[in-house]
Amino acid sequence: MKARLDAKKILRKYLFIVVGVFIYAIGFQFFMYPNAIVAGGVVGIAMIINRLTDLPVGLLTIVMNIPLFLIAWRHFGLDFLLGSLTGMALSSVAVDIFSMSSFVATNDPLLACIIGGVIKGFGLGLVYYVGATTGGIDIVAKFLRRRFAQINFGTLVLFMDVTVIFAYALILDKYDSAMYSMIGMYVVSKVIDLVLYGIDNSNICYIISENSQELIREIISGHVRRGVTILEGEGAYSHRKKDIIMCVIKRTQIGEIRSLVRSIDENAFFIVVDAKNVFGNGFENIAEVR
Numbered sequence: 008m009k010a011r012l013d014a015k016k017i018l019r020k021y022l023f024i025v026v027g028v029f030i031y032a033i034g035f036q037f038f039m040y041p042n043a044i045v046a047g048g049v050v051g052i053a054m055i056i057n058r059l060t061d062l063p064v065g066l067l068t069i070v071m072n073i074p075l076f077l078i079a080w081r082h083f084g085l086d087f088l089l090g091s092l093t094g095m096a097l098s099s100v101a102v103d104i105f106s107m108s109s110f111v112a113t114n115d116p117l118l119a120c121i122i123g124g125v126i127k128g129f130g131l132g133l134v135y136y137v138g139a140t141t142g143g144i145d146i147v148a149k150f151l152r153r154r155f156a157q158i159n160f161g162t163l164v165l166f167m168d169v170t171v172i173f174a175y176a177l178i179l180d181k182y183d184s185a186m187y188s189m190i191g192m193y194v195v196s197k198v199i200d201l202v203l204y205g206i207d208n209s210n211i212c213y214i215i216s217e218n219s220q221e222l223i224r225e226i227i228s229g230h231v232r233r234g235v236t237i238l239e240g241e242g243a244y245s246h247r248k249k250d251i252i253m254c255v256i257k258r259t260q261i262g263e264i265r266s267l268v269r270s271i272d273e274n275a276f277f278i279v280v281d282a283k284n285v286f287g288n289g290f291e292n293i294a295e296v297r
Contacts, residue, residue: 020137024094028141031130032101038123040064040106042116043184044191045175047168049075049143055175065103069096072142079146090139091146098141116187124194131195132202144168168192209282212264214252215240216275225267226254233260255282 035046045051053067072095080088113119134141144167172192176185216222223235238251256264261279268277 020090020139021093023133023137024090024139025097027130027133027136028094028098029101029130030133031098031127031141032105034123034126034128034130036102036105037108037110037112038119038126039191041111042114042119042123042187043181044116044119044123045172045184045188047144047171047188047192051168051171051175055171055178058179063103063106065099065101065106068099068102068143072146075142075146078150082150083146087138090137091142094134094139095142116183117190120187120191121194124191125198127191128195128198129202132199135199136203165192210256210258210261211280211282212252212254212256212261213278213280214254214268214275215249216252216268216272218272218275219250219252221271222252222268222275225271226252226264231256231260231263231267 035050038044039046040054045054049071050064050068052071053064056062056067057064076088076092076095079091113122131141140146147167169189172185172188175188176182214222219237223237225231226233226235233254233256236253238253240249240251241247242249254264265277268275
């Protein structure tokens with residue numbers, strides 16, 4: 008049984024990688040590349056060399072990734088290496104296959120940034136979702152963060168992408184392309200987050216009420232059926248002790264909780280804040296790596 012589950016998990020992982028890299032290649036080759044929108048990272052460097060030499064972007068990406076994967080194998084393990092190697096190889100092949108077509112989805116660079124960014128980000132998000140990468144800049148950032156732990160992973164990736172884009176602009180004198188590329192990078196990053204963490208993010212509710220015990224009973228055993236945590240509070244002016252109800256809910260439950268609070272105590276304070284990466288019973292599995 009365990010072997011069967013492991014096989015299904017592996018099959019699912021590589022299915023996501025295959026689908027993800029082909030979607031990524033569609034966004035890149037049919038939208039961003041024809042409009043000279045730089046991808047950033049290793050692919051961006053490959054695009055610079057391609058514009059100067061006409062060498063295929065996919066082949067250049069594979070060649071430049073070889074030393075990076077040697078680093079990944081040594082420092083991050085075989086599972087990461089195999090998943091990322093598959094993602095890199097298939098994405099490079101997919102880009103070169105689609106480059107044989109003369110089809111261009113749009114000649115409007117702004118549309119290419121937005122629509123191509125959405126498509127590319129969705130494809131990359133599927134690959135990252137199963138703990139793999141398409142190689143290149145992600146491996147470099149992961150390695151650098153071991154040395155510069157005070158810098159966030161996303162900051163390192165962004166810095167390197169921006170460096171490549173500025174190099175593209177200076178070498179090829181394409182400043183408009185660089186500015187459009189910034190827009191594309193932003194769209195890609197937002198769609199990746201959407202795929203990884205979902206559109207229906209969780210929320211944390213804080214409720215301060217004179218009828219806290221009744222609210223707790225209704226939240227736990229009523230239609231909402233969520234666990235609650237009691238925080239001890241004190242009014243700064245009155246110095247009265249108060250119970251603060253904290254509850255993590257799905258965004259779709261905000262209206263239900265608000266109606267419940269209003270029906271029990273119209274004078275209650277009801278505070279809702281966004282929460283990402285909520286792990287535990289009823290939410291994401293803490294063992295999943297994203």
